Amino acid sequence: MSDKLNDLQFKSFRDIIYNASGIHFTDVNRPILENRLRDRLRKTSIASLDEYLKKIKTDETELKNLLDAVTTNLTSFFRNKVHFDGFINHVIPDLKKRKDDRKIKLWSAGCSTGEEPYSLGMVLLDKLGPGWKIEIIASDISFNVLMKAKEGFYQKTKTTGIPPEYLSRFMIDVGDGYQVKDELKNIIRFDYHNLSNDSGLRNFDVIFCRNVIIYFDAVAQENVVNAFYGATNDYGYFFIGHSESLFGMKTKYKFTKVGDTCLYMKKEGRFKDE
Ligand SMILES: C[S@@+](CC[C@H](N)C(=O)[O-])C[C@H]1O[C@@H](n2cnc3c(N)ncnc32)[C@H](O)[C@@H]1O
Numbered sequence: 038m039s040d041k042l043n044d045l046q047f048k049s050f051r052d053i054i055y056n057a058s059g060i061h062f063t064d065v066n067r068p069i070l071e072n073r074l075r076d077r078l079r080k081t082s083i084a085s086l087d088e089y090l091k092k093i094k095t096d097e098t099e100l101k102n103l104l105d106a107v108t109t110n111l112t113s114f115f116r117n118k119v120h121f122d123g124f125i126n127h128v129i130p131d132l133k134k135r136k137d138d139r140k141i142k143l144w145s146a147g148c149s150t151g152e153e154p155y156s157l158g159m160v161l162l163d164k165l166g167p168g169w170k171i172e173i174i175a176s177d178i179s180f181n182v183l184m185k186a187k188e189g190f191y192q193k194t195k196t197t198g199i200p201p202e203y204l205s206r207f208m209i210d211v212g213d214g215y216q217v218k219d220e221l222k223n224i225i226r227f228d229y230h231n232l233s234n235d236s237g238l239r240n241f242d243v244i245f246c247r248n249v250i251i252y253f254d255a256v257a258q259e260n261v262v263n264a265f266y267g268a269t270n271d272y273g274y275f276f277i278g279h280s281e282s283l284f285g286m287k288t289k290y291k292f293t294k295v296g297d298t299c300l301y302m303k304k305e306g307r308f309k310d311e
Contacts, residue, residue: 042071046086050074053093058104058178059233059250059257073106104231105179109252112149114191114198115156117247117279123298124157124243128274129164132242135272140170144241144268146232147249148175151186151217151225152195157245158221159203174238176230187227189217232261239268248278255286262288271306 042050050070051062062070074086081099083089093100115121132141141161145154154175161171177183192214196204208215230236232249244265250258265275266289275290277283283290283301290301 042067042074042086046090049090053090053100054104054107055254055257057100057233058231059253059261060104060107061252061254061257062107070107073103077103077106101180105181108177108179108182110149110179110182111248112152114152114196115200116153116198119279119297120245120247120276120300121156121160123295123300124276125160125164127295127298128243128300129161133165136242139168140172141165141243142172142241142270143174143243144238144245145173145175146230146244146246146265148177148182148186148227149179150182151175151189151227152191152198153245153247154186154225154227155189155207155217155221156199158224159199159207162207162221162224163203171224173225174228174241175225176228176236176238178229178231180229183227183229189222191215191217232264233257235264236268240270241268241273242270243274243276244269245276247276248281251278251281259286259288262286262290266290266303269303271303273303275301275303277301 047067047070055061074089077099078084078086078089081089081092083092093103143157143161145157148154154173158171158173161173165171175186177186190211196208196215199208204215207218207221209218230238232246246261246265250261253261262283269275279299283292289303289305291304293300293302
């Protein structure tokens, strides 16, 4: 890309990306957008930004490629230990008590390369034991990260956060890395899903959407959080990233603190007298 984004081009790309995904580029992160566009132009052999703009207005696949390119996919196994403490010491015991059907359904929304859903899956398999049906939906807007997540292979440098007993129980040492075992893989379904659209997914006992809405503006955040609320079971749980907050947002989720863990709950419907 020879030229930089002019103001009009910046506004056009920013609006298209925002309307398609909720991801909001401010003036501060304009250079990041420029970089990612430069990369797309090179990969598609398109000569100018105006030509590329025309392309994404008519070519849905290329728009998806652009959305993929502008996402930030940083993640790790057992990210933010405090969340896992609350999940293990409060959420799982509570669900064990309440779920007579012995089925747990969890959504890792914005799952990136899979470290989050695999970590949660290891904990559920370990703490629930036999007789429980565990279903984890792991979704993302990026095809690249979903491919990596489905493969379930991780370099050894990336697995340091996994407790040793889980590493030997759920992963196979394959020399330069670890491969996720089928027992864990089989409880997770990886799916392409753009959080800006209704997924049709419902009835979750727990939703994790951590470090995703931080890239959205306030309007898009509220829409996504309200959609999650509708997808959460009565007295279900909602986790967001530790630097994210629903403060000031019109939402029915109730802030809850268990030990040092901050999380949200849908305190509605059945179980309210228990
Ligand atoms: C920083 S990663 C967070 C990964 C994981 N949740 C964690 O906390 O470690 C953010 C992920 O959200 C995804 N994402 C961003 N916007 C999205 C959207 N509109 N719909 C679905 N996924 C989205 C990105 O592709 C990226 O993989």
